[in-house]
Every structure is written in C-alpha cells, then in structure tokens.
Amino acid sequence: MMPIRDALPGAGALAVLQRNFGVWRKLLAPSLLGNFGDPLLYLLALGYGLGHFVGRMDGMPYITFIASGIVASSVMNTASFEGLYSAFTRMNAQRTYAAMLATPLRVSDILAGEVLWCAVKGLISAVAIVIVASFFGAIQGPWVLLALPVILLAGLSFGGLALVMTALARSYDFFMYYFTLAVTPMFLFCGVFYPLHSLPPLAQQLAQVLPLTHAVALLRPLLTGHLPHEALYHAGVLLLYTLVAYGFAWRLLSRRLLR
Amino acid sequence: MNPAFLELRALHKRYGGREVLRGVDFAVAAGECFALVGPNGAGKSTTVRAIQGLTPTDGGEIRLGGRVLAEMGRAARADMGVVPQTDNLDPDFTVQENLWTYGRYFGLPKALIRQRSTELLEFMALSGYAAQPIHSLSGGMQRRLTIARALINAPKLLLLDEPTTGLDPQARHLIWQRLRELRRQGTTLLLTTHYMDEAERLADRVGIIDHGRILAEDSPRGLITTNIPAGVVELRRVDGALPDPQDLHRQWVSLSERVGDTLICYGTDLSPLLAHFVEDPAYRWLQRPASLEDVFLHLTGRDLREETE
Structure with a gap:
C-alpha cells in the first residue's frame, strides 16, 4: 500500500503543467480559433436566432442568459476533452507518463499537473467567450473578475472527473460512455439553456447532484452583475468534486502505472 | 573490487499467479557496466522497473549506494538516468525542447539545463539538429536523443533497457562508443539486451537471466571459459x-x-x-x-520465446 503522503503533489506538478502549456503554445492558432470561433457561432445562433423567439429569460435578454451558460458548459467541455482524449494520448500512445515517471516526478505530480492544465484550458476557453460575449453586451457588471477563480475551480472538478475515466480507459471508445452518460446530460439539464426551475421537481433535485449546475449557479450571476446566492455551498460542491475525483484518479492511476 | 553501488537481493515479483522474478540476485560496482541478458519474458524489464522503484515487489531488497531503495522514494530517481525500451520522446517538441522539458522534471535550474543540453547534443552527435522536430530524426538519432535526455541530470546510474534494438550497425556502434565513454567517465551502467555481441562489447560483467533467475554471472570471457570449450x-x-x-x-x-x-x-x-x-x-x-551467444543458448535452451515482456 502506498503512503498517503504520496497522494499530495509537489512542485513537479508545475513542470508537468509547463510541459502541456509548451505543447499548446505550438498549436496556438487552431486552438484559439476553436476557443473564439465556437462560442461566437453559439451566441449568434442561439442568442440571436433562438433569442428572437424567446425574448427575455429570468429577467434578462436571452443572449445574456445564454452567454454565461455557454461559459460554464465550455469549461466543462474543454476540461473534459483535455482530461480524456488528450491525457489518454499522453499516457498511452505517447508514453509521456512513463517518461515522466523515470524522473523524480510521482504519479501525484503528473496527475495534479494534468488536472491543473485541464483547468487552465477551461479558463482560456471561458475567457475567450467572455471577450466575445462582451461585444454583444452579454457580459456586464462589476463581478466579472470574481468569475475567474470559479472558472478555475469548475475546471479542476471536470478535469479531475475526466482523469478518473482516463485512468480506467482501455481505449478512446470508453469515453463515449462518459460523454453520453455525464457530459451531454449536464450540458442539457444543468441550467445552461433555461433556468433549472422550469424542470419538474425530481429533475431539479437530480441536477443538484451534478457539478455543472453549481458552476452555472455561480457564473450566471457573476457575469451579469450580481453576487450569487449560497455561493459557499455551490463552491463547496465543486471543491468536493475536485478532491474526491483527484483521490480516485490518484488511486486508479497509481495502480495502473506502478505495477 | 569497489563496494556494490547497486545491489539486488532475492528479488521476487508476481503478476497475478505468474512469477516474473524468482529471487534475482546481483550486484553492480560503482563505475562498472553490467549487462543483464536473457530471452523475451525472462524478467529483464521488470528488474529495471524495480530498480527505479516503479513496481512494488513481493520480496527481496534493492540497495542503492548502501541505502534501501524502498525507503528513498523518488529521491532515488534523481541520480538515475533511464533509456526505456520504447522511445517516449515528446513528439510535439523539438530536439532541444525535449531536453529542456525533461530537465525541468528533475527540478534543475534553467541555466544548467541549457548548458547540459548543448553539451549532451554535442556528445551524442546531434548538435546540428537542436531545433529540428522529433519526427524528422531517424530511429538511430531518436535513440541517441533518448540517451542524451537520460543524461540531463548527470546520473550516477544509467539504466538502458535494450538500447540498440532495431538499429542499424552504424547507429549501434556510435551508441556503444558513447556508452563506453560514459563508463570511462565513471557512470555506472546497467543494460539489458538480447544481443550477445552488445553485452560482450560493453559489459565488464554479464548476468544471464531466465525465468526470473540469474543463471550465471561473470565477465563475458569468464562465462565462455567456464561454460563451454x-x-x-x-x-x-x-x-x-x-x-x-x-x-x-x-x-x-x-x-x-x-x-x-x-x-x-x-x-x-x-x-x-x-x-x-x-x-x-x-x-x-x-x-x-565460442561466443557469449553459445553460452546463452547453452544455458537458456533453444526454445522460441514468443511471450512479450
């Protein structure tokens, strides 16, 4: 059995983060195009197209309502994709983890570096959307900067969950389960496109279990000029997801890599 | 002889019901080159992983510089360099970026990493390729870069898991020269190979391993003279x-x-x-x-080993 202090990451996690950032910088152009282009399309199609029929939702123009939702769901998508497909490629096809383990880096350093990187990528995509949405006047108010730590925290929880899946995966196909059973339901039922209170009570309660609900509950007010209600509760759920997912991912990855 | 720098005693390892290591014993003196030769599935790679502290063992002990490896944790790897069996260079980075990134995993200061990278590229005859992407390198060059990368922390112990498998003769000879040079500079080398000529050319001592046990251990010449005419x-x-x-x-x-x-x-x-x-x-x-290969086949038999390690 491994001592529990091995689960705590050290400074090596930053070397892993730096490595991933270095690779991302090389592929900057297509990456940024996706970060700016996708949300622009969503905002145009849903904000203007659908918004024309919807009018106002929860006391704000639909494009404003949906902009914050897209910020939250994009953090989920970006961090999940990075923690699933990209991390699995590094672990399996490129054997990057094996190369790292031949140095003083430990599984916890690698895992923490990966989860941090998922969060940073989530942040990059979120900031891109915030910038695009500001041009539509869909982001407003004095609390926008407070959204940044929330975005990072949400990215850590989604990144951690994705790495649990990666630690279990035998091939890329496995990730379809996670997308169909977790990511897509969250995208559709956690308040991104419409307020939660329009769902039947049971569905509302189920949604409370999912991390995206809490990311939306924090980000929508912060990005539209209000302070969120029960902020500590929502942040606490995201933090709990982060820590529990990290713990599971660490156990599973250790078992997989240190055989 | 120098005191043992690396010492393995009665090392056991099971995967499920399969015993991969069944009491591996050997010692490598500081500055020595020791070759572990054996057929596929003999336990070579598992032994190398155990020496890095990357596989929990089911018995026995490894000592490095007199200290128990299991108690050293990751610190043990700070003084080791590893050339893995399968290349795992970072495909998105250039030659020198691979070295720089790897140096940071050891927590080395940037100036030292840059200086050593330049020296190591020179040493492995890759100076002209510093800014090239990995995919533009030949197999032999990638192997040399993997060796350069393993030296970025100026290791006391270099572990090489089948360092020249799949390379052409020219590439192998260049690598052998560099490994001998490292040994002269005082680096302790442990290599695994199933090429007998490689072991004969590089190693001060050779351990023949099969079915998770060391069958014989001596200088290449000694192994030949004691085992066959x-x-x-x-x-x-x-x-x-x-x-x-x-x-x-x-x-x-x-x-x-x-x-x-x-x-x-x-x-x-x-x-x-x-x-x-x-x-x-x-x-x-x-x-x-008579060659080491004759001894090897004499001791391990001539059955084909299809099992992968």
Missing part, C-alpha cells in the same frame, strides 16, 4: 539432410548439439573433426571461436 564448428549438409548421422564427431569433441539441420560441435582441438569433414563436398562448415 573455446572453439566451435558448425556443420550442415548441402542437401539439408542430417549431418553426421553416425555420430562420428563424438570421438573428437566433448560437447555437441543438434539444432535443426545443423550440428554444432564445441572443443578445444577441432582439427581431427575438420580433417574428416572439410574435404567432403556434401558438407558446408563454419569454424569460429
């Missing part, structure tokens, strides 16, 4: 029929083996045997000194 003659018939069906060779040689269409005879004086067969036009023959 110095000379070898291989006999084959031109028509592919069984050579020497009446076993005439037995009166002249003490040790012989039949392998498929070939009769292999070992002896110190093989002239009577040759005198009998050389003039016979039905025979092809080859006379050569």
Whole structure:
C-alpha cells in the first residue's frame, strides 16, 4: 500500500503543467480559433436566432442568459476533452507518463499537473467567450473578475472527473460512455439553456447532484452583475468534486502505472 | 573490487499467479557496466522497473549506494538516468525542447539545463539538429536523443533497457562508443539486451537471466571459459539432410548439439573433426571461436520465446 503522503503533489506538478502549456503554445492558432470561433457561432445562433423567439429569460435578454451558460458548459467541455482524449494520448500512445515517471516526478505530480492544465484550458476557453460575449453586451457588471477563480475551480472538478475515466480507459471508445452518460446530460439539464426551475421537481433535485449546475449557479450571476446566492455551498460542491475525483484518479492511476 | 553501488537481493515479483522474478540476485560496482541478458519474458524489464522503484515487489531488497531503495522514494530517481525500451520522446517538441522539458522534471535550474543540453547534443552527435522536430530524426538519432535526455541530470546510474534494438550497425556502434565513454567517465551502467555481441562489447560483467533467475554471472570471457570449450564448428549438409548421422564427431569433441539441420560441435582441438569433414563436398562448415551467444543458448535452451515482456 502506498503512503498517503504520496497522494499530495509537489512542485513537479508545475513542470508537468509547463510541459502541456509548451505543447499548446505550438498549436496556438487552431486552438484559439476553436476557443473564439465556437462560442461566437453559439451566441449568434442561439442568442440571436433562438433569442428572437424567446425574448427575455429570468429577467434578462436571452443572449445574456445564454452567454454565461455557454461559459460554464465550455469549461466543462474543454476540461473534459483535455482530461480524456488528450491525457489518454499522453499516457498511452505517447508514453509521456512513463517518461515522466523515470524522473523524480510521482504519479501525484503528473496527475495534479494534468488536472491543473485541464483547468487552465477551461479558463482560456471561458475567457475567450467572455471577450466575445462582451461585444454583444452579454457580459456586464462589476463581478466579472470574481468569475475567474470559479472558472478555475469548475475546471479542476471536470478535469479531475475526466482523469478518473482516463485512468480506467482501455481505449478512446470508453469515453463515449462518459460523454453520453455525464457530459451531454449536464450540458442539457444543468441550467445552461433555461433556468433549472422550469424542470419538474425530481429533475431539479437530480441536477443538484451534478457539478455543472453549481458552476452555472455561480457564473450566471457573476457575469451579469450580481453576487450569487449560497455561493459557499455551490463552491463547496465543486471543491468536493475536485478532491474526491483527484483521490480516485490518484488511486486508479497509481495502480495502473506502478505495477 | 569497489563496494556494490547497486545491489539486488532475492528479488521476487508476481503478476497475478505468474512469477516474473524468482529471487534475482546481483550486484553492480560503482563505475562498472553490467549487462543483464536473457530471452523475451525472462524478467529483464521488470528488474529495471524495480530498480527505479516503479513496481512494488513481493520480496527481496534493492540497495542503492548502501541505502534501501524502498525507503528513498523518488529521491532515488534523481541520480538515475533511464533509456526505456520504447522511445517516449515528446513528439510535439523539438530536439532541444525535449531536453529542456525533461530537465525541468528533475527540478534543475534553467541555466544548467541549457548548458547540459548543448553539451549532451554535442556528445551524442546531434548538435546540428537542436531545433529540428522529433519526427524528422531517424530511429538511430531518436535513440541517441533518448540517451542524451537520460543524461540531463548527470546520473550516477544509467539504466538502458535494450538500447540498440532495431538499429542499424552504424547507429549501434556510435551508441556503444558513447556508452563506453560514459563508463570511462565513471557512470555506472546497467543494460539489458538480447544481443550477445552488445553485452560482450560493453559489459565488464554479464548476468544471464531466465525465468526470473540469474543463471550465471561473470565477465563475458569468464562465462565462455567456464561454460563451454573455446572453439566451435558448425556443420550442415548441402542437401539439408542430417549431418553426421553416425555420430562420428563424438570421438573428437566433448560437447555437441543438434539444432535443426545443423550440428554444432564445441572443443578445444577441432582439427581431427575438420580433417574428416572439410574435404567432403556434401558438407558446408563454419569454424569460429565460442561466443557469449553459445553460452546463452547453452544455458537458456533453444526454445522460441514468443511471450512479450
């Protein structure tokens, strides 16, 4: 059995983060195009197209309502994709983890570096959307900067969950389960496109279990000029997801890599 | 002899019900080059992983510089360099970026990493390729870069898991020269290989491993002289029929083996045997000194090993 202090990451996690950032910088152009282009399309199609029929939702123009939702769901998508497909490629096809383990880096350093990187990528995509949405006047108010730590925290929880899946995966196909059973339901039922209170009570309660609900509950007010209600509760759920997912991912990855 | 720098005692490892290591014992002195040779699945790679502290063992002990490895944790790897069996360079980085990134995993200061990278690229004859992407390098060059990368922390112990498998002769010779140079500079080397010529050329001592145990351990020359006679003659018939069906060779040689269409005879004086067969036009023959490969096959048998490690 491994001592529990091995689960705590050290400074090596930053070397892993730096490595991933270095690779991302090389592929900057297509990456940024996706970060700016996708949300622009969503905002145009849903904000203007659908918004024309919807009018106002929860006391704000639909494009404003949906902009914050897209910020939250994009953090989920970006961090999940990075923690699933990209991390699995590094672990399996490129054997990057094996190369790292031949140095003083430990599984916890690698895992923490990966989860941090998922969060940073989530942040990059979120900031891109915030910038695009500001041009539509869909982001407003004095609390926008407070959204940044929330975005990072949400990215850590989604990144951690994705790495649990990666630690279990035998091939890329496995990730379809996670997308169909977790990511897509969250995208559709956690308040991104419409307020939660329009769902039947049971569905509302189920949604409370999912991390995206809490990311939306924090980000929508912060990005539209209000302070969120029960902020500590929502942040606490995201933090709990982060820590529990990290713990599971660490156990599973250790078992997989240190055989 | 120097005191042991690396010491393995009664190392055991099981995967499920399969015993991969069944009491591996050997010691490597500081500054020595030790080769672990064995067929596929013999336990070479598992041993190398255990020395890095990357596989929990089921018994036995590893000591590094007198300290118990299991208690050293990741600190043990700070003084090790590893050349893995399968290349795992970062494909998105250039040659020098691979070295820089790797240096940071050891927590080395940037200036030192840059300086060592330049020196190591020079040492491995890759200076002109510093800014090239990995995919533009040949297999041999990628291997040299992997070795340079393993040296970024100026390791005391360099572990090489089949360092020249799949390379052409030119590439192998360049790598061998550099490894000998490292040994002269005082680096302790442990390499695994299934190329006997590689072990013979590089190693001060060779351990032959099979089924998770060390079968014999000595200098390459010592292994040959204690296990088999110095000379070898291989006999084959031109028509592919069984050579020497009446076993005439037995009166002249003490040790012989039949392998498929070939009769292999070992002896110190093989002239009577040759005198009998050389003039016979039905025979092809080859006379050569006994090699480590003969010892290896003698000790591990000639069965094919398809199992992958």
